[in-house]
Amino acid sequence: MQMLYFAWVRERVGTGAETVAPPSGIATLADLIDWLATRSEGHAAAFADRGRLRAAIDQEFVGLDTPLGDAREVAIFPPVTGG
Incomplete structure (x- = not known):
């Protein structure tokens, strides 16, 4: 699974992307974050404050309780604002 990190999430993790193989039992995005x-x-x-995180699975915005299913790409980022 390809992980993408943006803004301060990327800075804290130390990379903008990584490939991971979560263990069995990781069913939801929240499980993956844990x-x-x-x-x-x-x-x-x-990932200490989940209230400050937003996510997308395969380029579709989702809530943190969303099942991962057969996700190929997961992006995690701070809330987005704009005009």
Whole structure:
């Protein structure tokens, strides 16, 4: 699964992208975030406050409780604002 990180999430994780193979039992995006947070101190810092995270699975915005299904790409980023 390809992970993409943007803005301060990328800065804390230390990379803009990585390929991961989550263990069995990772069913939802929230499960994935919990697992990712164990990968490094940077991951833990990036995912410490879920209220500040938004996500997309295969380029479609989703909530953190969304099932992963056969996701190929997951993007995690801070809330987006604009005019």
